[in-house]
Amino acid sequence: MEQWLAHIAPFLSDNAIFTPSTLAQYWQGLVRTVQLVFISLVIGLCLAVPMALGRASGRAWLNAPIWLFTYVFRGTPLLIQLYVAYYGFAFIDGIQDTRLAFFINDPVYPALLAFTLNTAAYTAEIFVGAIRATSRGELEAARAYGMSPITAYRRIVLPSAFRRALPAYGNEVIFMLHASAIASAVTITDLTGAAYYVYARFYSPFPAFIFVAVVYMLLSFALQGGFKLLEARMLRHLKPG
Amino acid sequence: MADSETPLVVRDLHKSFKDVSVLNGVSLEAHEGDVITLIGASGSGKSTFLRCMNLLEVPDAGELIVHGEHVAFKQNKKTREPASWKQVERIRSRLAMVFQGFNLWAHMSLIGNVIEAPVHVLGVPKKQARERGMALLERVGLADRADYFPAQLSGGQQQRGAIARALAVDPEVMLFDEPTSALDPELVGDVLAVMRELADEGRTMVVVTHEMDFARDVSSQVIYLHEGRVEETGAPAEVLSRPDSPRLRQFLAPRF
Ligand SMILES: Nc1ncnc2c1ncn2[C@@H]1O[C@H](COP(=O)(O)OP(=O)(O)OP(=O)(O)O)[C@@H](O)[C@H]1O
Ligand SMILES: [Mg+2]
Numbered sequence: 001m002e003q004w005l006a007h008i009a010p011f012l013s014d015n016a017i018f019t020p021s022t023l024a025q026y027w028q029g030l031v032r033t034v035q036l037v038f039i040s041l042v043i044g045l046c047l048a049v050p051m052a053l054g055r056a057s058g059r060a061w062l063n064a065p066i067w068l069f070t071y072v073f074r075g076t077p078l079l080i081q082l083y084v085a086y087y088g089f090a091f092i093d094g095i096q097d098t099r100l101a102f103f104i105n106d107p108v109y110p111a112l113l114a115f116t117l118n119t120a121a122y123t124a125e126i127f128v129g130a131i132r133a134t135s136r137g138e139l140e141a142a143r144a145y146g147m148s149p150i151t152a153y154r155r156i157v158l159p160s161a162f163r164r165a166l167p168a169y170g171n172e173v174i175f176m177l178h179a180s181a182i183a184s185a186v187t188i189t190d191l192t193g194a195a196y197y198v199y200a201r202f203y204s205p206f207p208a209f210i211f212v213a214v215v216y217m218l219l220s221f222a223l224q225g226g227f228k229l230l231e232a233r234m235l236r237h238l239k240p241g
Numbered sequence: 242m243a244d245s246e247t248p249l250v251v252r253d254l255h256k257s258f259k260d261v262s263v264l265n266g267v268s269l270e271a272h273e274g275d276v277i278t279l280i281g282a283s284g285s286g287k288s289t290f291l292r293c294m295n296l297l298e299v300p301d302a303g304e305l306i307v308h309g310e311h312v313a314f315k316q317n318k319k320t321r322e323p324a325s326w327k328q329v330e331r332i333r334s335r336l337a338m339v340f341q342g343f344n345l346w347a348h349m350s351l352i353g354n355v356i357e358a359p360v361h362v363l364g365v366p367k368k369q370a371r372e373r374g375m376a377l378l379e380r381v382g383l384a385d386r387a388d389y390f391p392a393q394l395s396g397g398q399q400q401r402g403a404i405a406r407a408l409a410v411d412p413e414v415m416l417f418d419e420p421t422s423a424l425d426p427e428l429v430g431d432v433l434a435v436m437r438e439l440a441d442e443g444r445t446m447v448v449v450t451h452e453m454d455f456a457r458d459v460s461s462q463v464i465y466l467h468e469g470r471v472e473e474t475g476a477p478a479e480v481l482s483r484p485d486s487p488r489l490r491q492f493l494a495p496r497f
Contacts, residue, residue, distance in 0.1 A: 137344035144295055145358040145410065146334030148326070155361055160348045237348050237390035 017207050022198050029194030030215060036108070036190060037180045040115035041173060047120040052127030053153075066124065073121035079182050081118055085110035086186040107186040115183075119176050126172060130165035131157060163234045170227030174220050181216075191215060245309025247272055248413040248445045249336070254293055254303035256286075256469075263289050264300070265469040271414055274443040278456040278477075281466035282492060287449040290466065291418050294447065295336045296329050307332050308413055334362050337407030341419040343399040345391040351402045352378065352387040355409045363410060370409070377405040381435050397428030401435055408439075415439070417448040453493070457481050465489045 005020040051070070054062040073081065089095060090104040103109045134157050142152040184193035195212035199205050249271040256264040263286045271277055279287045292298040294305065296312070299322055305312040312332060313324035323329045345354050355374035359365040365373075378384045381401040383394075391399050400420055407415055420436070421429040433455055440446060440459045450456060456463055456477055463480040465473045473486045484490045 135344075135347065137340060137342050138346050140297060141338070141340065141344040141346065144297060144333055144338040144340075145406075146330040146332075146362045147358075148330055151361055155357065156346055160346070163348055237350075238392055239390075240392050 017198065017202050017204055018211070022201075025189075025194045025197060026191070026212070026215070029189055029191040029212075032108075032188065032193075033177075033180055033183075033190040034219075036111060036115060036183055036188070037173075037177050040112055040119055040180075041176060043112075043116045044119035044123055047116070048123035048127055051120065051124035052131060055124065055128040056131040069117075070121040070125050073118050074125065078114065078118050078179050079185065082111060082114040082182060082186060085114040107183075107188050111183045111186060111188055115176065115180065118179075119172060122172050122175075123169065126165050126168045127161060130161035130168075133164060134161060163237075166227065166231050166234055170224070170231070173227070174223050177219055177223065178216065247306070248308055249294065249447070250304070250306040251290075251294060252304040252306075254290065254305075255301045256289055256293060256298060257301055263469050264293070266303070267464075267466065267469065267471055268303075269447070269464065271445050271447060273445055275462060276440045276444075276446045276448065276460045277462045277464060278460040279447065279449045279464050279466060280451070280453075280456060280492070281472075285466040286469040287466055288418050289469075291338075291416050291447065291449055294414075294416055295333045295338055296323060297338075299323065307335060330362070334358065334410055335413045337410050337412035337415050339400070339403050339407050339415065339417045339420050341422050343391070343396070343403045343423070345399055345403055345406070347391050350388050350390055351383060351394070351405075354391070354402060355406045358406070358410050374405070374409055377408050378402070380408075380438075381405045382431070395428060396424045397431045400424065400428075400432045404432070404435055404439075414445045414447060417446065417450070419449050419451065421450070421452060453481065465492070 005023060051066045054066045055070075057063065086107055089100075089110060095101065095104060138156055138160070139152065142156045147155065180190060181192040183190045184196055187193075189197065191212050195208045199208035202208070247270060249269070251267070251269045253266045253268055254264050255262070255266055267286070267290055269277060269290075279290065281287050289298055293300045293303075296305075299314075299320075301321055310328075310332070313328065314321050315324040345351075346357065349357065352371065352374050355377060356365075356367065356370040359370040359373070360367050375384060375387060378387050381404055383398060383402055383405065386394060386398060386402075391402070394402065400423075404420075417436070421432050424432065429452070433452065436446070436448070436455070437459055448455070448460070458477075460477050462474065463477045464471055465480065465484075465486070467486075467488055473480055473484060473489050480489070481493065484493060
């Protein structure tokens with residue numbers, strides 16, 4: 001990083017805003033954003049799969065609570081969910097003296113919690129839809145060839161549902177990247193937080209925010225490209241001829 | 242004479258959906274090498290009968306014996322269900338079904354479809370299943386399409402692929418439910434040709450069909466179902482050429 005900065009320093013010499021120090025600020029913001037989004041997406045995905053299975057199971061005692069969970073998290077703004085996690089837990093009496101103190105001492109944890117549960121809710125619904133769209137005939141063939149319900153799920157239902165869900169999940173990932181900008185609202189210096197810092201220091205909103213917008217856009221394009229490649233590979237079976 | 246060597250025996254099967262009774266005591270005995278065709282008007286219960294044979298539908302009453310093994314049922318308050326789903330899965334893996342709509346697994350290549358049940362139900366080593374699968378695709382004329390996905394194949398190719406999938410489990414009995422009804426007329430011939438070959442080599446088959454030529458030429462027994470009962474049955478030469486039942490006569494009458 002230092003080397004890289006030294007390299008481009010000459011180009012920045014007649015530029016008051018994009019100094020090595022502000023670029024370092026942006027870089028740390030980028031790292032934070034990627035961390036936040038990546039970790040919540042991974043954990044969210046791990047939660048979403050069993051939730052989707054529960055929703056699709058047709059058992060009311062499993063389906064109903066998961067439905068309620070996804071309904072609440074998809075029915076309320078992410079910013080409110082973040083505030084509840086950030087301010088809410090700090091008000092629990094005596095939490096400072098428990099092992100959970102770390103949770104309120106660093107805003108990253110409440111943000112991770114809110115983001116994870118939010119993406120889990122959306123992803124679960126995407127998967128339930130994909131599972132429910134399984135071809136009846138294919139499922140029947142699985143049964144007719146003696147597959148147990150577990151084998152049928154593992155070999156037929158889930159592989160085809162994951163493929164069907166891929167385009168919608170790609171959108172969810174990009175949505176999460178953009179939504180993560182609100183982490184700055186609870187004092188996290190993510191990309192948006194860095195931009196705000198630079199803006200506040202130089203009072204020049206256009207360079208500060210447009211630069212960060214470009215960074216978000218590049219990230220989105222990269223993600224979109226990645227998902228396009230994955231779809232081309234995983235969904236080629238749907239292309240006729 | 243049902244004994245432990247008879248591939249499939251069905252006795253006095255009954256099945257209702259809600260209050261509508263669809264099968265009212267139908268029986269069938271498929272001996273080694275038999276080709277039994279089921280014919281009948283739409284709604285007469287042909288598909289339901291076939292689906293009961295591998296328990297895609299659970300019959301309300303009646304016996305099902307596969308190679309001497311009786312399927313055990315247990316009676317709940319209102320419904321009957323198989324006593325052991327393990328037994329059902331084992332029996333299903335010995336009766337291969339070919340569907341009207343092919344029902345190939347869309348996310349798998351053709352060869353993937355063919356080796357799926359051998360590998361993941363019967364536990365055949367993958368390499369061995371693949372070799373045998375390729376030989377079967379060769380048989381149905383699709384060796385060069387092994388790596389295609391179902392959506393990239395014509396209906397006739399998909400159905401021949403589905404027949405290869407059925408053969409891959411080396412079934413006691415093959416069950417066909419109108420295997421050519423969803424095909425364009427020019428594709429029907431290829432599929433029927435494969436089925437004729439299978440019959441010639443002594444495969445035991447139960448075939449629901451509207452192809453009267455196939456029934457006449459290939460089958461050892463024809464069963465005419467009407468409202469869930471066997472209205473008439475016998476050798477195709479008799480049943481199709483000199484039907485006793487007026488209903489069958491009307492069913493067979495050329496429709497212009
Ligand atoms: N799952 C089901 N639930 C309710 N009714 C059913 C179900 N399956 C079949 N039936 C009814 O059972 C009757 C017989 O259906 P079946 O599909 O066995 O007829 P079929 O002889 O195969 O007719 P076709 O030639 O049109 O395929 C029909 O009246 C049908 O509506
Ligand atoms: Mg039918």
